[in-house]
Amino acid sequence: MPNCYSMELQSILKNRCEIEEQIKELLAKYPDCMVMQLVPNIPGINKKVEPAVEIFQIGRDTLLNQLDDYKISVKIEIIKYELAFFAGLWVVKYCGLKIKKLCVAIEDHHPLGMFFDLDVYQKNGKKLNRENVGAKARKCFLCDEPAKVCSLFQKHTYEDLILFIRQTYLKYRYDVKGVVL
Numbered sequence: 001m002p003n004c005y006s007m008e009l010q011s012i013l014k015n016r017c018e019i020e021e022q023i024k025e026l027l028a029k030y031p032d033c034m035v036m037q038l039v040p041n042i043p044g045i046n047k048k049v050e051p052a053v054e055i056f057q058i059g060r061d062t063l064l065n066q067l068d069d070y071k072i073s074v075k076i077e078i079i080k081y082e083l084a085f086f087a088g089l090w091v092v093k094y095c096g097l098k099i100k101k102l103c104v105a106i107e108d109h110h111p112l113g114m115f116f117d118l119d120v121y122q123k124n125g126k127k128l129n130r131e132n133v134g135a136k137a138r139k140c141f142l143c144d145e146p147a148k149v150c151s152l153f154q155k156h157t158y159e160d161l162i163l164f165i166r167q168t169y170l171k172y173r174y175d176v177k178g179v180v181l
């Protein structure tokens, strides 16, 4: 008999496959556009830990403000609130590489950018990566190693990573709004 955890995991994987399918469908329906995706860059299977929803909203607002600054109009916005994660999809008619550069700039320079995963899918369904626009691989939150290395070797505990995310978010809130939660 499957336990609850594995059933939950299956549902999460199913949700992710559905989003991948949706991206493919959008690219097929709008062949002259590309699709941007935002998900919170949070460790673990469950991405709905505090403050993921706030981080997601800030990422969305930042992205839309940047698009607006560049006069790039969004054809369609889809926000998914799934079992264990959030995802935003935006269909945009613009050069994929330029949009990827914009996404990398947000990831690297916004105070919470390290917690945003901004992906760009081109018309062939291919995901552009940071290397495509001359950017370095993402660094770990807690040390200077590439994030993939720390994740692969589980160099840091889940608790330490989540604590860092919460502390960074609270500092951002304080810096921006002067609010102590």
Ligand SMILES: [Zn+2]
Residues within 6 Å of the ligand: 140, 141, 142, 143, 144, 145, 150, 155, 156
């Ligand atoms: Zn590390």
